[in-house]
Amino acid sequence: MAVQDMRKVKPLLELEDVSVIFERRQGLFSEPTKIGAVVDVNFGIYPGEVVALVGESGCGKTTLGNVVTGLQKPTHGKLSYNGVDLAKMNKQQLQEFRRGVQMVQQDSYAALNPMRTIYQSLSAPILQKKIVKKKDVFQRVCELLSTVELNPPEQFLYKYPHQLSGGQRQRVLMARAISLNPKIIVADEPVSMIDVSLRISILNLMASLNKKMDIAFIYITHDLSTAKYIAQNGRIAVMYLGKLAEIGNVRQVLANPKHPYLQALLSAVPVPDPKVAKGNRSIPLKNFDMPSPANPPKGCRLHPRCPYAEARCETVEPQLTRVDASEVACHRASEIPAWNLVPAQ
Numbered sequence: 001m002a003v004q005d006m007r008k009v010k011p012l013l014e015l016e017d018v019s020v021i022f023e024r025r026q027g028l029f030s031e032p033t034k035i036g037a038v039v040d041v042n043f044g045i046y047p048g049e050v051v052a053l054v055g056e057s058g059c060g061k062t063t064l065g066n067v068v069t070g071l072q073k074p075t076h077g078k079l080s081y082n083g084v085d086l087a088k089m090n091k092q093q094l095q096e097f098r099r100g101v102q103m104v105q106q107d108s109y110a111a112l113n114p115m116r117t118i119y120q121s122l123s124a125p126i127l128q129k130k131i132v133k134k135k136d137v138f139q140r141v142c143e144l145l146s147t148v149e150l151n152p153p154e155q156f157l158y159k160y161p162h163q164l165s166g167g168q169r170q171r172v173l174m175a176r177a178i179s180l181n182p183k184i185i186v187a188d189e190p191v192s193m194i195d196v197s198l199r200i201s202i203l204n205l206m207a208s209l210n211k212k213m214d215i216a217f218i219y220i221t222h223d224l225s226t227a228k229y230i231a232q233n234g235r236i237a238v239m240y241l242g243k244l245a246e247i248g249n250v251r252q253v254l255a256n257p258k259h260p261y262l263q264a265l266l267s268a269v270p271v272p273d274p275k276v277a278k279g280n281r282s283i284p285l286k287n288f289d290m291p292s293p294a295n296p297p298k299g300c301r302l303h304p305r306c307p308y309a310e311a312r313c314e315t316v317e318p319q320l321t322r323v324d325a326s327e328v329a330c331h332r333a334s335e336i337p338a339w340n341l342v343p344a345q
């Protein structure tokens with residue numbers, strides 16, 4: 001769905017001022033350290049769209065994904081599905097939410113019960129949620145395996161997870177996620193543990209499920225190239241230290257990144273063509289280490305690393321504001337030079 005069309009549609013799922021603060025104790029009697037894994041995030045997911053959620057390790061992507069699936073309760077803020085606040089849902093609405101929002105994990109081996117065959121793993125949720133009549137479950141499981149391109153299904157039904165390759169197990173996880181006819185799938189680094197040669201086929205499978213079944217995807221990754229590939233017509237949301245730094249249409253944002261952090265991430269991506277690489281301006285962050293979310297910098301969280309930081313960045317926290325095609329949390333977003341200054345020859 002194009003970004004301009006989305007403004008006319010209500011989000012399927014919405015996060016309003018959502019924060020997740022973990023408490024970690026060093027010793028039994030020590031004061032707990034508060035870790036702001038997700039801080040004041042506002043974000044909506046529209047029917048059938050693809051959003052790539054990107055950022056460095058530890059920036060809060062998985063925690064945000066867990067909030068969306070209901071696995072992690074926000075410490076503050078509100079999560080609504082179909083316009084209803086999750087905290088106020090009745091039993092039936094809660095069941096609808098649990099069916100409607102599914103997750104595909106990074107580690108397919110850990111996500112599947114090693115003692116169960118693929119048929120047992122896929123039939124259990126269908127039986128439990130009474131998706132089809134008992135006599136049709138076998139047929140449904142075969143259809144699911146075909147949909148995720150595990151053909152012929154009979155070859156996979158009675159295998160155990162360890163008898164499948166990483167890519168095949170990831171397809172089984174996709175089959176399990178779609179078995180309940182979800183509206184949203186959160187895929188957390190689904191290709192990072194499988195062979196590079198197989199990654200593209202799993203990304204293509206997700207793209208085809210998005211198109212054919214109109215399932216919205218939140219694709220969590222630290223890899224900008226796969227984010228660009230999967231969210232071709234969708235949005236990208238860039239996280240930094242628990243907060244959204246920039247969000248917008250993936251093509252427009254990556255062609256004209258506004259936030260210095262995204263510019264730095266992009267300039268760190270190796271470019272095989274020297275002509276193209278020459279055209280990209282390098283944005284050196286002042287240091288490589290992300291500060292601890294237990295003690296985030298005041299003002300703009302990037303300011304100690306940002307080459308454009310000025311006095312107000314040290315004290316005033318920037319809010320997401322529209323600048324051209326993106327929403328950007330940077331005081332200087334409209335002033336700093338474009339990332340791709342020199343046109344490639």
Ligand SMILES: Nc1ncnc2c1ncn2[C@@H]1O[C@H](COP(=O)(O)OP(=O)(O)OP(=O)(O)O)[C@@H](O)[C@H]1O
Pocket residue numbers: 022023024035036037055056057058059060061062063064222293
């Ligand atoms: N259960 C928890 N208890 C305490 N701290 C946690 C917990 N889960 C996550 N954190 C902390 O919250 C921050 C965000 O973690 P999260 O896993 O969401 O980041 P991420 O961007 O998904 O990282 P990665 O890509 O490495 O998985 C990290 O500092 C992490 O150590």
